Amino acid sequence: MADLRSNFIGIKSPNPFWLASAPPTDKEVNVRRAFQAGWGGVVWKTLGSEGPPVVNVNGPRYGVVYGADRRVLGINNIELITDRPLEVNLREIKSVKRDYPDRALVISLMVPCDEESWKAILKQVEDTGADGVELNFGCPHGMAERGMGSAVGQVPEYIEMVTRWVKQHSRMPCIVKLTPNITDVRKPAEAAKRGGADAVSLINTVNSITSVDLDLFSPQPTIDGKGSHGGYCGPAVKPIALNMVAEIARNPATHGLPISGIGGITTWRDAAEFMALGAGNVQVCTAAMTYGFKVVQEIISGLRDYLDDKDIAMSELIGRAVPNVTDWQYLNLNYTTKAVINQDACIKCGRCYATCEDTSHQAIEMGPGRVFSVKEEECVACNLCLDVCPVENCISMRELAIGEVDARTGRAVKPYGNWTTHPNNPMSQTAE
Amino acid sequence: MTNSQLTPGVVPGRLPAESYAANFSDVAPPLDRHEARVAADRCYFCHDAPCVTACPTSIDIPLFIRQISTGTPDAAAKTIFHQNILGGICARVCPTENLCEGSCVRMEAEGKPVEIGALQRYATDHLMAQDGHPFRRGTATGKRVAVVGAGPAGLSAAHRLAAKGHEVTLFDARPKAGGLNEYGIASYKAVDGFAAREVDWLMGIGGITLASGKALGRDITLGSLTADFDAVFLGLGLQGVSALGTDGENRAHVAHAVDFIRELRQSGDLSTLPVGRDVVVIGGGMTAVDAAVQAKLLGAQNVTIVYRRGQNRMSASQHEQDHATHSGVRIICNAAPLKVHGNGTVREVEFMLTREGPSGLEDTGERFRLPADQLLRAIGQKLDGVPTGLAMSGGKIAIHGSGRTSISGIWAGGDCAAGGDDLTVTAVAEGRDAAEDIHAQLMEAAHG
Numbered sequence: 001m002a003d004l005r006s007n008f009i010g011i012k013s014p015n016p017f018w019l020a021s022a023p024p025t026d027k028e029v030n031v032r033r034a035f036q037a038g039w040g041g042v043v044w045k046t047l048g049s050e051g052p053p054v055v056n057v058n059g060p061r062y063g064v065v066y067g068a069d070r071r072v073l074g075i076n077n078i079e080l081i082t083d084r085p086l087e088v089n090l091r092e093i094k095s096v097k098r099d100y101p102d103r104a105l106v107i108s109l110m111v112p113c114d115e116e117s118w119k120a121i122l123k124q125v126e127d128t129g130a131d132g133v134e135l136n137f138g139c140p141h142g143m144a145e146r147g148m149g150s151a152v153g154q155v156p157e158y159i160e161m162v163t164r165w166v167k168q169h170s171r172m173p174c175i176v177k178l179t180p181n182i183t184d185v186r187k188p189a190e191a192a193k194r195g196g197a198d199a200v201s202l203i204n205t206v207n208s209i210t211s212v213d214l215d216l217f218s219p220q221p222t223i224d225g226k227g228s229h230g231g232y233c234g235p236a237v238k239p240i241a242l243n244m245v246a247e248i249a250r251n252p253a254t255h256g257l258p259i260s261g262i263g264g265i266t267t268w269r270d271a272a273e274f275m276a277l278g279a280g281n282v283q284v285c286t287a288a289m290t291y292g293f294k295v296v297q298e299i300i301s302g303l304r305d306y307l308d309d310k311d312i313a314m315s316e317l318i319g320r321a322v323p324n325v326t327d328w329q330y331l332n333l334n335y336t337t338k339a340v341i342n343q344d345a346c347i348k349c350g351r352c353y354a355t356c357e358d359t360s361h362q363a364i365e366m367g368p369g370r371v372f373s374v375k376e377e378e379c380v381a382c383n384l385c386l387d388v389c390p391v392e393n394c395i396s397m398r399e400l401a402i403g404e405v406d407a408r409t410g411r412a413v414k415p416y417g418n419w420t421t422h423p424n425n426p427m428s429q430t431a432e
Numbered sequence: 433m434t435n436s437q438l439t440p441g442v443v444p445g446r447l448p449a450e451s452y453a454a455n456f457s458d459v460a461p462p463l464d465r466h467e468a469r470v471a472a473d474r475c476y477f478c479h480d481a482p483c484v485t486a487c488p489t490s491i492d493i494p495l496f497i498r499q500i501s502t503g504t505p506d507a508a509a510k511t512i513f514h515q516n517i518l519g520g521i522c523a524r525v526c527p528t529e530n531l532c533e534g535s536c537v538r539m540e541a542e543g544k545p546v547e548i549g550a551l552q553r554y555a556t557d558h559l560m561a562q563d564g565h566p567f568r569r570g571t572a573t574g575k576r577v578a579v580v581g582a583g584p585a586g587l588s589a590a591h592r593l594a595a596k597g598h599e600v601t602l603f604d605a606r607p608k609a610g611g612l613n614e615y616g617i618a619s620y621k622a623v624d625g626f627a628a629r630e631v632d633w634l635m636g637i638g639g640i641t642l643a644s645g646k647a648l649g650r651d652i653t654l655g656s657l658t659a660d661f662d663a664v665f666l667g668l669g670l671q672g673v674s675a676l677g678t679d680g681e682n683r684a685h686v687a688h689a690v691d692f693i694r695e696l697r698q699s700g701d702l703s704t705l706p707v708g709r710d711v712v713v714i715g716g717g718m719t720a721v722d723a724a725v726q727a728k729l730l731g732a733q734n735v736t737i738v739y740r741r742g743q744n745r746m747s748a749s750q751h752e753q754d755h756a757t758h759s760g761v762r763i764i765c766n767a768a769p770l771k772v773h774g775n776g777t778v779r780e781v782e783f784m785l786t787r788e789g790p791s792g793l794e795d796t797g798e799r800f801r802l803p804a805d806q807l808l809r810a811i812g813q814k815l816d817g818v819p820t821g822l823a824m825s826g827g828k829i830a831i832h833g834s835g836r837t838s839i840s841g842i843w844a845g846g847d848c849a850a851g852g853d854d855l856t857v858t859a860v861a862e863g864r865d866a867a868e869d870i871h872a873q874l875m876e877a878a879h880g
Contacts, residue, residue, distance in 0.1 A: 068473040347540040350479030370482065390476050391541065 002307035008281045009173045009198040009258050011131045013040035013104035016281035017299050020262050021045050021108035024288050028092035037293035041104025046081035046136045047089055049111045054080045060221035063210030072290045074236030076210040080142045081110050094128040110136040110148050115165045122170040132173035138204025140181050140231045153179035156191035163195025178202040185244040186251045193257050201260035203241040205231025234286035238264030246325045249278025268302025276321035329419040336406050336413045337381040337397040339374045345394040352385035360384050376407040437733040442685050442706045442806050446731025452702040455729040459620040468554040471547045472501035483532040488858045489516035509559035510566050517591045520630050521613050522857045523553035524621050527749040565636030570597035575874045578661040580648050583611020584856045585667030585846025588863030594639035596871045602640050605647035615694040618722035654819040663870045668848040672816030680772030689723035689810035708806025711735045712781050715810030716746035723808050724761045735761045740768035778807050815848050825850040835866030
């Protein structure tokens, strides 16, 4: 059976599944329940400086985007960092760590952008016995207005400066949590690395308005008739997160920098995808907020089964897909596929026909008896038909062999050739 | 006098008083908002959807389900009513397993269709629970149309004609409008006076005058109608009932199932309705099932449906048959009645076992008897009292095009017209289409 034990920048945990710094990790009672359910680690909800704690709104904190059957696809929140006194949190962290020495316990931090503030809190965290710190440079609401959170994360120079302070004043492993609310995520990652970060974690939440109340004409969640943007997370942000993880993983300047993957991880499959793109471990929040802590059990069994089926170790999964992430210009433009509809599996809903006819290339024919078939002479292999088909594996893409004639172009399929050498490219490096 | 299920003969009050309300409650309780949302989620919004093709009134089912799923059930109801103004009763009585739901692609996928009928009921109930009527009449045309028969075909025709701005007089032989919806279907399919409420709601469009208690051939004639009106639509239904042609059929407590159902539907107190201990129903259609199940629900101890052909030939849908057997009704197939035994009153019915032969049903020579103190005939209705002059086809009024009869200015639709399948929803479609044709012809004449 596959070994899921994880050693992430020296922090050991029985599995690579941590709860992200968020509402589920704000209190001892929650964290204990998480560990009992089987989570390998927890990033404690962000602590702030000593003094009067932050205050939260007393109205709704969350907005939700639903899929079919009210399945939660995304949650937006306007909650701030912990609103409990620092000493209470520190005491509880110490107590939990004492009882769960085998689990990873990392403390998320966000204090004002001056060296003394960071120095002070690092000392207090070290005293709890926690395994490491995560610098919250990502929170996009509330704290950013006060010059913290994503206000730091959006300025690479600040990231580098604060990271350097942290590494200077603490021996603890340091993870820098990045905001996606930026144009090029490689820049803050590079800054974190320059500052001496042991790892980056990403993504934090995405600036968002989830919905508008059409009676009140106010964004939701609505607080006394007004709403402000919140941070969006959950399955809906996973594609954004995967791309950012991959960008950092394949960037020569940050290649090899450990990554803790975050963003909509709900099932073992999501976790495996993040790991394949270079995440050494993953952090989860929305899935737990939607279904409770027990979801980790499926994530554990699923990844284990997958690794066993593939007969690979977890370390072999991590980063395995990174070499296959490339730029568009290197994609094989001669690679040709055609959609094929399995008539035995087809339930004759006609969605492939509607979408191809209305919005694509008119490459599906509707015959008598609602028999849908692909017109290869029109099919550009966009695969939208496959995407909208309600039956998994009913439509597949058939790969044309080299030399086979593409009915659409009338030309034989050629071996690998990309845009850099394509005759239509004015910058083409090879002359015809 | 207290009767029980065991009391011999045809007697009332076989059940405790409180059982009647429970037994005759809604057979398919409505979906609540949550259930409707969940059910609507299952629709794939198919292209050129097979369910629409399968619906005799061509309701845009994917669209109305999408409207439910986006929280606009009233828009969904208008989508339904635009095609089928009796979408409320059709949601309750349509054999959906043979129509929309039977063709749902989810049948192919999982063998479990989208609950189209229940969703249609959800939407139509939602809109009908509000004040007012969803459609407005067009400009008055000054044309007058007579609609004879206030059943599904006639109501549908009358509504569409009124919507077009014509003045409609709706004649019916019975005291109440609604036809089979009011008098001919099992009461648990349309509880709380739904049929009557639906008629009232439909009439809310205005421009329809109901003339009840007026029978064609008795109180009105085709001649007077054609003289007094610009067009006539006949939605007469099938008033005649078929006899068994069996020895002893005239004994007491041998009755027509349609009469049994009608009395039950119009009864103010079901505990006063007499029902046999051993009830035998002859037939294989919806009427047989409706009569048999209701006899059971009234407290009959043994109820048996006997059908002369094989089960696959029964016109009652599988869903209806299952409903009967789940209600405790026994179904015997391949048995035809030979003789009704008894001494003044029916006591036993003798049957022969049959089989399908090359030239039709054959007698296997085997015989059996069923005890019966009540025998109900449900072997089909036929058209009676058609005015002379109308061309007929297969015992029904011959029509061509959208319900045009052999006489210019007279249209027909529903069960009385040839070619239909004796379904409420088909009658609605025929009434609607005839109304459109009448409108087109009247307007052409007006502008011509």
